[in-house]
Amino acid sequence: MDFADSPAEAAFRLRLREWLGGNNPHLPASSTSDAYWAGQADWHRALYDAGFFGMCWPPEIGGQGLSSVYDVIVDSEIAAAGAPPRPHVGFLVEGLLRHGNHDVRCRFLPGIVSGRDRWCQGFSEPDAGSDLASLRTRADRAEGGAEYIITGHKVWTSYSDEADWCLLLARTDQGVPKHRGISAFAVSMHQPGVTQRPLKMINGITKEFGEVTFDGARVPASDMIGAPGEGWPLAMTVVSHEREPGQLGYVARYSKAASELAQQARGGAGRLRADQLNDLAWAIVEAEMLRLHVCRRLSERLDGASSGPEGSVDKLLMTSVEQAVGHAALAVGGAAHDGGDGTWLSMYLYSRAQSVMGGTSEIQRNLVATRILGLPGS
Amino acid sequence: MDVRLSAEQRALRDSAAQVVSSLAPRTVRELDDSERAAKLDATVDVSGWRELRTAAVAAGGVPLASAVETAIVAEELGRGLADTPFLGPTLAAELRRLAAAPPGSSLETVAFTPDLSAPACAADGVLPSPAIAIDARAAPSALVLVPASGGYRLASAAVPDARATLDLTRSVARLDYPAAVVSLPAQGRPLTAEDLVRWTSLGLALTCADLVGAMSGAVHLACEYALTRRQYGVAIGTFQAVQHRLADAFVSLEGSRSIALHAAWAVDASPAGAALAAAASAKAYCARAARTVCEAVIQVHGGIGNTWECLAHLYLRRTLFSSDILGGVGASLARVLDHHGIGPGDGLR
Numbered sequence: 001m002d003f004a005d006s007p008a009e010a011a012f013r014l015r016l017r018e019w020l021g022g023n024n025p026h027l028p029a030s031s032t033s034d035a036y037w038a039g040q041a042d043w044h045r046a047l048y049d050a051g052f053f054g055m056c057w058p059p060e061i062g063g064q065g066l067s068s069v070y071d072v073i074v075d076s077e078i079a080a081a082g083a084p085p086r087p088h089v090g091f092l093v094e095g096l097l098r099h100g101n102h103d104v105r106c107r108f109l110p111g112i113v114s115g116r117d118r119w120c121q122g123f124s125e126p127d128a129g130s131d132l133a134s135l136r137t138r139a140d141r142a143e144g145g146a147e148y149i150i151t152g153h154k155v156w157t158s159y160s161d162e163a164d165w166c167l168l169l170a171r172t173d174q175g176v177p178k179h180r181g182i183s184a185f186a187v188s189m190h191q192p193g194v195t196q197r198p199l200k201m202i203n204g205i206t207k208e209f210g211e212v213t214f215d216g217a218r219v220p221a222s223d224m225i226g227a228p229g230e231g232w233p234l235a236m237t238v239v240s241h242e243r244e245p246g247q248l249g250y251v252a253r254y255s256k257a258a259s260e261l262a263q264q265a266r267g268g269a270g271r272l273r274a275d276q277l278n279d280l281a282w283a284i285v286e287a288e289m290l291r292l293h294v295c296r297r298l299s300e301r302l303d304g305a306s307s308g309p310e311g312s313v314d315k316l317l318m319t320s321v322e323q324a325v326g327h328a329a330l331a332v333g334g335a336a337h338d339g340g341d342g343t344w345l346s347m348y349l350y351s352r353a354q355s356v357m358g359g360t361s362e363i364q365r366n367l368v369a370t371r372i373l374g375l376p377g378s
Numbered sequence: 379m380d381v382r383l384s385a386e387q388r389a390l391r392d393s394a395a396q397v398v399s400s401l402a403p404r405t406v407r408e409l410d411d412s413e414r415a416a417k418l419d420a421t422v423d424v425s426g427w428r429e430l431r432t433a434a435v436a437a438g439g440v441p442l443a444s445a446v447e448t449a450i451v452a453e454e455l456g457r458g459l460a461d462t463p464f465l466g467p468t469l470a471a472e473l474r475r476l477a478a479a480p481p482g483s484s485l486e487t488v489a490f491t492p493d494l495s496a497p498a499c500a501a502d503g504v505l506p507s508p509a510i511a512i513d514a515r516a517a518p519s520a521l522v523l524v525p526a527s528g529g530y531r532l533a534s535a536a537v538p539d540a541r542a543t544l545d546l547t548r549s550v551a552r553l554d555y556p557a558a559v560v561s562l563p564a565q566g567r568p569l570t571a572e573d574l575v576r577w578t579s580l581g582l583a584l585t586c587a588d589l590v591g592a593m594s595g596a597v598h599l600a601c602e603y604a605l606t607r608r609q610y611g612v613a614i615g616t617f618q619a620v621q622h623r624l625a626d627a628f629v630s631l632e633g634s635r636s637i638a639l640h641a642a643w644a645v646d647a648s649p650a651g652a653a654l655a656a657a658a659s660a661k662a663y664c665a666r667a668a669r670t671v672c673e674a675v676i677q678v679h680g681g682i683g684n685t686w687e688c689l690a691h692l693y694l695r696r697t698l699f700s701s702d703i704l705g706g707v708g709a710s711l712a713r714v715l716d717h718h719g720i721g722p723g724d725g726l727r
Binding site: 002003005006009069072073262265266277278280282284285286288289290292293295296300303310316317320362364365368369370372373374 | 384625
């Protein structure tokens with residue numbers, strides 16, 4: 001039981017620290033500005049080219065083939081340097097690794113890992129949110145059978161404006177129970193029949209979420225990920241990874257915000273009220289908890305255990321951290337009543353989405369209760 | 379980094395769990411079973427668990443076991459509501475080790491200020507203000523601090539009859555006031571400020587482990603109840619309102635476990651200041667979680683949860699007691715801010 005680095009880990013950490021010293025792009029926080037998204041692709045490629053991205057993925061797809069402990073090191077050094085969090089594509093990688101055939105893995109994964117290709121995720125629909133399996137987007141075999149034709153409406157499609165590809169869930173069989181008739185596809189976003197428009201969030205950002213309509217878009221049958229009807233298991237793989245703070249690299253995001261707020265408080269400690277200090281202290285403690293929780297989770301993975309329902313625990317913990325940091329941002333950073341820099345207000349407003357995106361906290365609690373605590377399903 | 383427990387640590391955990399499951403009270407009534415309690419005491423006596431922080435060699439130096447192992451035992455004792463002295467004797471052994479003093483009785487304990495937030499201090503051979511000895515049942519004496527050149531020296535006070543107050547599983551004694559104290563012979567060196575920071579870190583880490591264990595036992599109790607208690611023709615654990623309360627409790631427990639594990643590791647592995655910050659972060663998190671979790675456990679038990687016979691209040695009481703030792707939520711948050719150069723933390727809740 002040791003939280004300290006092994007010699008190899010320490011050497012890696014030092015190398016990364018030196019690299020970050022000269023390569024930090026100093027982007028604003030991801031959740032508060034469109035400027036982050038404009039610079040994110042370059043940041044992804046810079047990390048990848050320097051060997052600091054995809055630490056635990058197989059070398060065949062561009063990963064470093066190391067243990068997931070190295071992701072913890074990357075996140076902690078990124079946080080210490082105040083650099084932007086690493087882009088999170090782990091849910092795509094895990095979904096394609098586990099469900100794609102050899103051809104799919106070879107064609108798509110290297111571009112995802114290197115950041116050359118940008119992807120979005122076409123899961124949720126206006127009438128299929130928490131009840132994802134009731135999705136209605138259809139993929140119908142075109143004449144001749146070599147292609148599918150996609151018709152439907154996706155929403156909460158992160159980065160749809162930047163994406164080259166969409167990991168799409170669509171119904172391929174209307175005649176079976178809803179969970180069994182769904183298949184997954186890699187659909188090119190660069191074609192007629194695909195229209196995307198941004199969604200403006202409550203903090204004013206427009207670059208993160210979009211909605212996409214598919215009206216006769218085409219996808220080769222060979223770009224189906226997994227077998228026909230394997231869409232639901234693939235979706236479960238993807239969302240369980242999407243819930244994990246270790247995959248997301250969000251530890252760095254929270255630590256960075258908490259330490260910037262602490263810095264601000266040190267500048268004017270005498271002027272802060274007890275309730276402001278209280279919110280700040282909780283942000284620091286919660287961010288630290290999540291960092292250590294990720295250390296514990298990733299260590300458990302060293303046994304080869306794969307992710308299961310405990311991902312829901314991690315998502316709920318991550319949510320409590322994001323929202324504690326949001327409260328501190330509002331309390332210490334301020335609400336910008338004078339119309340000045342609204343970064344902290346923006347961070348607070350964005351934090352409310354964390355208990356919805358990637359599966360609502362209510363759904364996560366259902367999963368914890370039934371899959372971990374053994375309480376009866378309803 | 380690999381924070382999995384080693385094979386030896388897992389074996390220690392399993393053997394502690396076994397002792398607790400066979401000898402700790404399983405009902406409130408069993409608290410009064412003196413035969414059972416005596417067996418538990420005797421088993422822990424021979425286990426050596428109370429001596430884990432004694433010096434490996436007579437002249438002082440490193441302890442027999444790290445704080446991680448010590449915390450493993452504390453967690454299991456908390457989980458089973460074990461009514462046997464552990465924290466007090468362990469903290470007394472640590473004080474003796476840090477002062478390079480020979481080991482005392484394995485039941486020797488420590489006296490605290492009445493709010494339990496700091497060790498009691500004596501001067502001129504007496505305790506000038508009231509003090510509380512924890513884990514006082516069967517304790518022959520309690521250690522207190524005496525300001526001296528270079529820091530503090532240790533003195534010992536007699537422990538009067540103990541009784542259970544807040545925590546029904548661990549008794550306390552109010553030291554006679556003004557109590558006479560006797561300087562401990564053969565102290566190799568004074569306790570420095572850094573020693574006390576290190577000692578406080580150990581105490582906080584062990585109380586966190588106790589909180590994690592107690593939360594875990596309490597959540598288990600409530601889940602069992604939610605599966606057996608039926609209303610409207612179904613187990614109450616079928617209802618989402620109950621499920622979500624228990625899910626939140628479990629999530630708090632898991633976060634607490636992660637931060638408490640690090641606090642225990644940092645006691646021996648980090649510089650003193652960092653160890654205290656780690657311990658204070660953990661204590662704030664675990665103490666807040668423990669009260670919320672134990673209150674939820676009482677709520678899930680409904681009316682029964684508010685009766686003396688239900689174990690739920692034993693968990694709540696034990697966690698409130700552990701929370702107060704060396705400072706609860708507010709004091710711990712103030713320490714966290716202090717570590718970040720921010721103060722004063724007055725008014726934190």
